[in-house]
Amino acid sequence: MALSELLGTTFECRCGRTHHVPIRELVYTHDALDSLGDVLERCLGDARSRHAAVVADARTWEICGERAQEALQKAGLRTSRVVVADRGARSPMCDDGTCRTLIEQLRPVQPDLVVAAGSGVVNDLSKWASFELKIPYVVVATAASMNGYSSANVAPTVAGVKMLIEAKPPLAVIAEPTVIERAPRQMTTAGFGDTIAKHQSNGDWIMNSLLLGEYHCAFCAGIVSEIEPLYLDHPERIGRGEPEAVRGLFEALFWTGTAMTLVGSSTPASGGEHLLSHTLDMMAESRGETHDLHGRQVGVGTLLSAALFERVLAMENPDTGTFPPVVEEGVWGASSVASAVREQYEAKRPKLELLRERIRRKDLWDQVRTRVAAEVKPPETIRDWLTRAGGATCAADVGCSRQRIRSAILHMHEIRKRPTIIDVAWLTGVLPGALDDILDQWL
Numbered sequence: 001m002a003l004s005e006l007l008g009t010t011f012e013c014r015c016g017r018t019h020h021v022p023i024r025e026l027v028y029t030h031d032a033l034d035s036l037g038d039v040l041e042r043c044l045g046d047a048r049s050r051h052a053a054v055v056a057d058a059r060t061w062e063i064c065g066e067r068a069q070e071a072l073q074k075a076g077l078r079t080s081r082v083v084v085a086d087r088g089a090r091s092p093m094c095d096d097g098t099c100r101t102l103i104e105q106l107r108p109v110q111p112d113l114v115v116a117a118g119s120g121v122v123n124d125l126s127k128w129a130s131f132e133l134k135i136p137y138v139v140v141a142t143a144a145s146m147n148g149y150s151s152a153n154v155a156p157t158v159a160g161v162k163m164l165i166e167a168k169p170p171l172a173v174i175a176e177p178t179v180i181e182r183a184p185r186q187m188t189t190a191g192f193g194d195t196i197a198k199h200q201s202n203g204d205w206i207m208n209s210l211l212l213g214e215y216h217c218a219f220c221a222g223i224v225s226e227i228e229p230l231y232l233d234h235p236e237r238i239g240r241g242e243p244e245a246v247r248g249l250f251e252a253l254f255w256t257g258t259a260m261t262l263v264g265s266s267t268p269a270s271g272g273e274h275l276l277s278h279t280l281d282m283m284a285e286s287r288g289e290t291h292d293l294h295g296r297q298v299g300v301g302t303l304l305s306a307a308l309f310e311r312v313l314a315m316e317n318p319d320t321g322t323f324p325p326v327v328e329e330g331v332w333g334a335s336s337v338a339s340a341v342r343e344q345y346e347a348k349r350p351k352l353e354l355l356r357e358r359i360r361r362k363d364l365w366d367q368v369r370t371r372v373a374a375e376v377k378p379p380e381t382i383r384d385w386l387t388r389a390g391g392a393t394c395a396a397d398v399g400c401s402r403q404r405i406r407s408a409i410l411h412m413h414e415i416r417k418r419p420t421i422i423d424v425a426w427l428t429g430v431l432p433g434a435l436d437d438i439l440d441q442w443l
């Protein structure tokens, strides 16, 4: 069955759960914007009597926002233009303050729905604000830069901490191939970094299911296997913006985001590799500095995760003597951030105790070594993919000094309660011992 047939359906899965795909339509065609009125009619019915707020930032308004508004007006909808303001010379970010401002911009307009025109930040802010206002949203995508279009979650910074907030996915994701192909190359390679992370994040997921007995869904974990050859067989085609490769990447981002929605958590597409990106964001934001794109940092995190998996899985009988260090307040700047981080870390401790015990069980560990090794990719492969696609491959590429990335790696395990390869690397003594070797060889 083609993946597109799953849109809008509910189905019984081999994992034992019933999955529901709330997104009704994925439109990736040259006349996608012209079809906006028809898409809304199919998704909502009686679309012409509705009032749509088109949300964009200054750049995405030019790219798609204005045309989206015209298409909606042509289809008979009432529309309002809502532009998310820049932060001085910098583009907007997705945090609680910006979302509040957007809600204040939307409230007097009283829209029936939000049409987001943009990528990461505009999509997340629109998803969050429309969820708070209890109205549906659809997104007109401007780049294949991340997998958040189809996820139910928003990943904002709240009081300095990278959070995951439950919201609702869009009714439809709409994109024009020429817009996505012409997006800045850094954004497309960021999307590539976010997508290849799934091999490593699934390694974390399988490891947690074997060692901690946690739920795992093979269907959701492997949802993009059939699309993968389009962008992974020849990653340089991503770098060149070739239509087939970019379409494959866009669809892979859509379906990995959907997998998170199906499972109800970020587990299928976000593991230890993502923690590096979140930590770098938090460290930069707490110092008022800028950071690189999510997916570019995730690509580098994926390389780190691969290097850690390689060393951990090479151990036949790991000794689990080392415990990850407790939260170090100074690293997190504000004490409110440190206490939020501490809460996550404390919630993880019982699982770490259990992991320490289970890793020592030879039968379990042998299974982990076989099944996880079959899923994760070696660091050579990850670096080759990233290099050929023209993505970021090392700390310097994402604007990090050795000291900054070193500090991020030493503290990234503190920010989330779900265990990952980072924790297992600590428990088995790979961290901190091999950190400098890994930095020298890979980052």
Ligand SMILES: [Zn+2]
Binding pocket: 013, 014, 015, 016, 017, 019, 217, 218, 219, 220
């Ligand atoms: Zn399932």
Ligand SMILES: [Zn+2]
Binding pocket: 146, 147, 194, 269, 270, 274, 294, 298
């Ligand atoms: Zn991501």
